[in-house]
Amino acid sequence: MATREKSGCPINLSLELVGDRWTLLIIRDLVFAGKRHFREFLQSDEGISSRTLAERLQTLQDEGILTRSDDPTHGLKTVYRLTEAGIDLLPVLATLGAWGSKHRKADERLARIAEELAAGGEAALERTKTTLRAEHIV
Amino acid sequence: MATREKSGCPINLSLELVGDRWTLLIIRDLVFAGKRHFREFLQSDEGISSRTLAERLQTLQDEGILTRSDDPTHGLKTVYRLTEAGIDLLPVLATLGAWGSKHRKADERLARIAEELAAGGEAALERTKTTLRAEHIV
DNA sequence: CCGCATCCCTATAGATACTG
């Protein structure tokens, strides 16, 4: 990515990083599907290519949204985790999910989950965030 | 756009429509800058091209996010307005703006506005929505 | 097996100029 900033508008700055077809899907998989490894991200229903995935993981790391580390139990594997800045994207995912549930033909089961998270407001978001943070300490 | 659906995930369905560099900037200009005409969108700081703008306005209309109509006071002009589905994207803009304010180097003044809207919660969002709806009746 | 890097090729984005 690394496009030069086109304006200081907060919405624009956010979109310069996450405003594409794939970035928020990767973060969704980190948050809701508990994915941590390269191969797992490759296997999402939407089918990201390995080339695009590698590039996005790199820039997300460069921009402080996630961290890369070695899997202690399995030398070959690399573990990706969200930083605080990444976890803070949860409200964006929640509002996007709520909108999709309401205005697009979403899968019934997933739609209900999205609506519940959105309806739960701040409290529900905080609970999810706490769960995500716990993993870093472990 | 019109890419065939890659999954029924609500977040994915949202991203298939608004997950790109420009769509949410157009909606931002409709919501916060009160823009209504083709030329006005062209003049945003980020500099969208006329071709891309025309295409996005078309698909947004096709997907029921905005409406196109003639300006009664000025025969040549076309007026773009958000539908209810479009207005419902406001929480997405709000969370994106809040994230950008907190985690990117955003313009001071705009950052404060974004933070206030986010901090205001549901009530602040509802007030903005009401203002937007009023325009349709007029 | 793992996380990528590289290559090739096509689809789409975008700049610029122009039209009804």
Add this chain to the structure above:
DNA sequence: CAGTATCTATAGGGATGCGG
């Protein structure tokens, strides 16, 4: 004024390769 035509640049899919 709201868009198109045309041309070029880039993003991205898919196959394959490669060091650890």
